[in-house]
Structures are given as C-alpha cells and as structure tokens.
Amino acid sequence: MGQVRRIGVGFTWVSLVALALIASPAGRTADHQSNRRSATLIVASPSVPALIADYHGFMTDSSKPAENLYPTNSGGIREQVPRKYAARYQHWxxxxxxxxxxxxxxxxxxxxxxxxxxxxxxxxxxxGGNTSNYEWNGDGKLVAATITLGCRLNEGVPNPVYFPVMNSLLPSETTRTISGETLAATKIAHEFGHVNRTARTDPVLYQLQLELMPQYNEILLTNGRDTNDPRLIELAQRMGATPVEIWEDREYWGETNAMLYLRDRFADNGFRCVLFNRIKRSVDLYARSYEERFLTIAESTPPPRCGW
Structure with a gap:
C-alpha cells in the first residue's frame, strides 16, 4: 500500500486563553503498513473559536467496545454503534x-x-458531532475520515453565529415543531459537508494551517492582540487566512450542506421559507461575507426565493 498521512482533529473546552497543537508520535498500523502522523487541535480560547468547540466538543473513542453493524475490509461506510444506541441511530x-x-x-x-x-x-x-481522522494517500487524495456523532444528537440546537442552518430549527411558538430526528439528520448533513469539503482541500495546506494556527494565536495573545503585527501578517499569508477566517470557512461549508438537506426535506414552500428566512437573518448578522454560498442553495429552489 502507498504512504498514507493521517490527521485527527478534535475540539475541547478548557480554562486556558490559548490555542495549542499537540502532535503525537508517528506510528505504524497493520492496515496501511506505513507511518502515520496525527495531530489533535485543542480549541482553548473563550473567544470566537469557543462557539465552535461548544458544538463540536472533544470527541474520543467510547470507553465501551462498539459494534460494527456492517463490517467491511476496505472502502465504503463502517458504522460503529453500541447496541444501546442502535435503534435511535437507525431513525436518524x-x-x-x-x-x-x-x-x-x-x-x-x-x-x-x-x-x-x-x-x-x-x-x-x-x-454534538465531529469529523476527524482524515487520511490522504501519496497522491494527495483523501481516502478515509471519521464522523463521530453524540448519542443525543436529536437534542440541542447550536448557536447561530457559526451554525445558522442548524439554529434555524430552534423551536418557536409561531412555527410547527421540528422532530428530533430531523435535527439529528441536519447535524449529520453538516458533518458530511465537512468530509465533502476536506476531500477538495489541498492536504498540504490543511496540515500547514493546523501547524501554524497555534503559533498565530500565541503571538496574538502576547502582543496586545495587534493583528497588524508583521509576524501575524506573514503567518496569515502562509495559511491563506487568519485562524478565525479558516474556522469560519470550514463551518459555513458544513452548514451549506445542512441547508441542502433542509431544502430537500421540506418541499412545502411556506415552511421552507420560514427556515430559509431564519437562516438569512443569521447569515446577515454573522456571515455576510459568506452569503453567496447560501444564496446559491436558496436560488436552487422553485420561487419564491424566501427572502434571499
């Protein structure tokens, strides 16, 4: 088998005002017979990234063995679901x-x-949900990823800042109730969106961003938060954006995939417009520079455009 690079990304909330990158030593696996490099990104800032960590959390393997519902040797989808969660997972x-x-x-x-x-x-x-354990082959093609979903995925609506689509499902006295299964499926769509987007991302740039974002934030927290610091400008140029912009871009791609799911799920223009109007309000408030990607989905529906 060819060389495979593996990067695991997780989120956790800790009482530190910093971002740190912890790299684990390279190891060998029987599956690929090659060295893999893994890294865990710890979001430990009470500023904007914490709003992302609040939903994605820090995902670790369950302390109890999971059951492979559809075991396979290579390729395809592997579902690792403890028996006690199997029924609800099938509904989602x-x-x-x-x-x-x-x-x-x-x-x-x-x-x-x-x-x-x-x-x-x-x-x-x-x-919450999370994507991690990305693996690329020697040709730079994404060949593996893991989506981890919480056992109560049908509960809890994320904030509107980074999750305007999922937040549109927040219960309201003036609209019909959205089922927990639909909320869970929307979260699943968001995570699929992360995998879809990462498959189209340059793996060298992706890893470089993981390596440089902690350096950027360490400088920012020690220079009086001066974003005009030449060191920060140089790091942002190498990464292609600032850390906040990188996280925004990734989350809003996940949300556009969630919006595709809701577009298909609610054929009733009236209720779909209720949701799309909520999404637009949040995008106008928090994600105006990313509006085009949401607008494209709104325009893919039959008229009316639901406020877009």
Whole structure:
C-alpha cells in the first residue's frame, strides 16, 4: 500500500486563553503498513473559536467496545454503534436518507472502494458531532475520515453565529415543531459537508494551517492582540487566512450542506421559507461575507426565493 498521512482533529473546552497543537508520535498500523502522523487541535480560547468547540466538543473513542453493524475490509461506510444506541441511530439515518441529498451522499461513500468513511456513535459530547481522522494517500487524495456523532444528537440546537442552518430549527411558538430526528439528520448533513469539503482541500495546506494556527494565536495573545503585527501578517499569508477566517470557512461549508438537506426535506414552500428566512437573518448578522454560498442553495429552489 502507498504512504498514507493521517490527521485527527478534535475540539475541547478548557480554562486556558490559548490555542495549542499537540502532535503525537508517528506510528505504524497493520492496515496501511506505513507511518502515520496525527495531530489533535485543542480549541482553548473563550473567544470566537469557543462557539465552535461548544458544538463540536472533544470527541474520543467510547470507553465501551462498539459494534460494527456492517463490517467491511476496505472502502465504503463502517458504522460503529453500541447496541444501546442502535435503534435511535437507525431513525436518524432513515431521516437523513429520506432526502435526495442524503441518499446521494450516502451512496457516494458506501459504494466507493477507495474511501473508507467510519461513522461512530458515542456518549461523549452527546448533542454534538465531529469529523476527524482524515487520511490522504501519496497522491494527495483523501481516502478515509471519521464522523463521530453524540448519542443525543436529536437534542440541542447550536448557536447561530457559526451554525445558522442548524439554529434555524430552534423551536418557536409561531412555527410547527421540528422532530428530533430531523435535527439529528441536519447535524449529520453538516458533518458530511465537512468530509465533502476536506476531500477538495489541498492536504498540504490543511496540515500547514493546523501547524501554524497555534503559533498565530500565541503571538496574538502576547502582543496586545495587534493583528497588524508583521509576524501575524506573514503567518496569515502562509495559511491563506487568519485562524478565525479558516474556522469560519470550514463551518459555513458544513452548514451549506445542512441547508441542502433542509431544502430537500421540506418541499412545502411556506415552511421552507420560514427556515430559509431564519437562516438569512443569521447569515446577515454573522456571515455576510459568506452569503453567496447560501444564496446559491436558496436560488436552487422553485420561487419564491424566501427572502434571499
């Protein structure tokens, strides 16, 4: 087998005012017979990134062995679900597959012999989700990733700053109630969006950003938060953006995929417009520079454009 690079990204909340990158030693695995490098990004700032960590959390393997529902040697989707969570997971999955977007994305990974997507259900970070364990082959092609979902994914609506689509499902006295299964499926769509986008990302740039973001934030926290510091300008140029811009870009790509799911899930223009109007309000407030990617989805629906 060819050389495979592996990067694991997780989030945790700790009472430090810093960002730190912890790199683990390279190891060998029987699957790839090659060295892998892994890194865990710890978001430990009470500033903007904490709003991302609040949802994504820090995902770790369950302390109890998980059951492979559909074991396979290579390629396709591997579902690792403890038996006690199996029934609820199947309801969430069925809700995701009730849409064309969900079916197409699931089939793409399920039928891909050159890509392994692992879906894990865990009791950690019970209302959130996370993508990690990205692996690239020697040609720079993404060949594996892990989506970890909390055991109460059907509960908890994330904040509107980085999650304007999921936040549109917040219960309201003036609109009909959204089922927990739909909320969970929307979160699943968000995580699929992360995998889809990472597959189109330059792995060298991705790893460089992981290495340089902690350096950027360490300088920022010791220079009086002067973003005009030449050292920060140089680091941002190498990364292609500032750390906050990098996180924004990644989360809003996840959210556009969640919006595709909701577009397909609610064919009723009236209720879809309620959700899309909520999304637009949040985008106008917090993500104006990323509006185009959401607008494209709104324009893909039959008229009316629901305020876009």
């Amino acid at each position: 999955k069925q809700e995701f597959l009730a849409t064309l977007t969900g079916r197409q994305e699931w089939a793409f990974y399920q039928n891909n012999p050159n890509f392994t997507l692992t879906v894990v259900i865990t009791g950690d970070n019970p209302e």
